[in-house]
Amino acid sequence: MRLKLESRGQHSVLWTFASPLLAMALTIITAGVIFALMGHDPGSALYTFLVAPLVSASGLSELCVKAAPLILIAVGLSLGFRANVWNIGAEGQFTLGAIFAGGLALHVGDGGGWWAFPAMILLGALGGMVWAGIPALLRVCFNASEILTSLMLTYVAQLLLIYLVTGPWKDPEGYGFPQTAMFGEAALVPILVPETRLHLGVLAALAVALLGWLILSKSLLGFQLRVVGLAPRAAAFAGFSQRRLIWLSLMLGGGLAGLAGMFEVSGPIGQLTPAISPGYGFTAIIVAFLGRLHPVGVVLAGLILALSYLGGEAAQIDLGLPNAVTGIFQGVLLFYLLASDVLILYRPRISFAGRKASERKLADGSAA
């Protein structure tokens, strides 16, 4: 028996949407197997991991709080990925957004008027843009791969954050912990529903997704991004400037990642610490691809990966499993997704033909 992949000759619309579902089904099966190997009943472990976090109202609001930064970042990344601009450094842009906004918050302290929070929004976006601007500049001027430069800058950003919270910005009354003072009232994100952590950033994420969808499907800019990704020479023929689109992609991705960082430190965290992100910037890459680089898909995918964070915490508390379950779940999901995406362009064929030399030759020849 042999498995052969045969070109479909065109994109399969069915599998474009079925592939994420297949990947999720395979991921859940694999997670069940892993739980079983670790000595837990797979059924109840999966329930704890995937369902239990959702059954309470507070669980749902937490889901949205975790999904918001993922969606914000992934919408920006999707637009760039469409144009073949591979910004892998959203984690660093997220951090810089948090630092820029946090710097203002610390500066105003317990004072500050109505303008403090809007100013933090702008500074957060600006911080992300500045950090994404470095790879953009290097790519446009020296043709340096933004994959490497943006990724490497992530670690620079993390070190910068650690320097600030252990050095100049350290809370003098913090008993030596590496963290800043808590932000003042004026620098905190407005809460949407009392008694929950649902904050303005959740609404902003939905608005950004809607805007991203409009840009991608209805605007000349979205068309340019798609064409430059699908056929760079056709984009040149149409007169679309590739440099401009590289800049735009990285500014959008960086700005939104910075915005996500700003919402995170002004909301759920309320101060700067060395651990402001559980890897949102990297998880957002999975969100973007699981969501088919489409803003609406990104919202759904953002919710699913947010669940993996909540499930990881629940598994840690209720089952005593290490928190690494979240990372394993995300990694396995990306693995299966990339594998399933093969089905978009190829159909598998299983042949039961014997392995006589002549026939093997025939098959090899026709495959070539």
Add this chain to the structure above:
Amino acid sequence: MTGDEILPPTGKGPATATSLGFESALLRLTAISKRFPGCLANDAVDLVIQPGEIHALLGENGAGKSTLVKIIYGVQQPDQGEIIWQGQPVRIGNPAQARQLGIGMVFQHFSLFESLTVAENIALGINDAALRRGLAGRIAEISEAYGLPLDPQRAVHDLSVGERQRIEIVRCLLQNPKLLIMDEPTSVLTPQEVERLFTTLRRLASEGCAILYISHKLEEIRSLCRHATIMRQGRVVAECDPRVETAEHLAELMIGSRVASARRTAVVAGEAAARLKVDHLSLRSDEKFGIDLKDVSFMVKSGEILGIAGVAGNGQGELMAALSGEVRLADAGAIRINGTAVGLAGPAGRRRLKAAFVPEERNGHGAVGPLPLDENAFLSGYATRNLAPGGLINVTRMRDFAGRIIGAFDVRCRGVQSEARSLSGGNLQKFIVGREILQEPDLLIVAQPTWGVDAGAAAAIHQALLDLAAKGAAVVIISQDLDEILAVCHQIAVINLGRLSVPRPVQSISIEEIGLLMGGIHDSADHNSADSAGTLPKPLAEDGERAAQA
């Protein structure tokens, strides 16, 4: 050779292979079929080749010729059918087996390493170390014997396309083939090089080597071949002796219907407005083996069609990029469209001055394959047709524009939502040309308008270009198809190594002169080369090239 003798019975029994009269055949294909996803490329094809005959395989693009020869050369395996080589049924699993049998093939696209020498390139294809010894001597011997002058020590990147083709031919001849397959060999040659190639092929045939000659050029086949198999839509539709058929009849057999050929209108009056003026345009190429444009000057007036002829790879791509604005110039005044200096402007800026462009590559350059036709209409039409007012796509207007193109240019497709790559080459080309013409340009620059396009679509495209010029637009056609230029254009210029000859009316220039220009021998403008060309006609293309380079 009469038809009766060749037409084989289509019976499937093994008896046919041994029936009298066929056992002398070198190669016999019986009922070969090959299916690809979505198309039946070969449908029960029969073919018989006798030793020492020059056999034409004639058909339009997509008729199944390439698939059939790939099956003979072992690149592809038939789904059904039988291959009999010298009376024995064989399975040709790969090209190496084909070469062992004595089958050689010269592909349309050469597989040569630019930075290696001729001898090194040939040695790469020979696995037997013993055979590699003394190779340079044997190359010289064979190239001498068959009139294929080649210096084994020269690097390939210095060679003309014609010389590169000779490497491929010599590479085949070293194996003493009994059958040589040539795939569209003349599309990259000057008329003089074509004549020389034919001499070589006739010589080979007289020594008993059969030649399977693939082409869609009817006149060539009539002068070279004594037997033709004509294919259409994967089937053999006719066998004939091309020497006794008219070109018109061959075309009818090939296309399946009569095609009205386009005819140019009268030459324009002298006082028309200059639409495009190129003034001392020089441009260094960024590509590794690219061609620099050197001091190119020409002018095209309203109502005029200028053809730019030349062998592939002599700067056509670079010229097109400079004219369309995909590559910007340092000197704004080197190109003027409707009087405005546009050297610094990009494609969109030039379109706003009522210029339009059709690049050579359809998929990925002129159109985006995975996008639907309406978005491909938008690709170049968004600015001139105001399809995105305020930066938002107006879907109604975009679809309407695409629909008008499809209607006006008879584009066969399922609708404006069909993906561009789902269209045949001819239909997609009609769509792209139509898209540019419906933007009502004052200047249209087209590269290879009918490359790989079926004859019906080619005639429609030619007619559209003529109509556009008749309405007062200037048209520039950059083409390697000399017949096309001679049929459609008023003026002709020839590009060679990045230099453009002075445009001349097509009526006042002979094929021989064009051929010499294509080979790099320029007229009176260049005194040195005129001196060295004084001993014409003996030193041909390459010598002239060297003189021009010096």
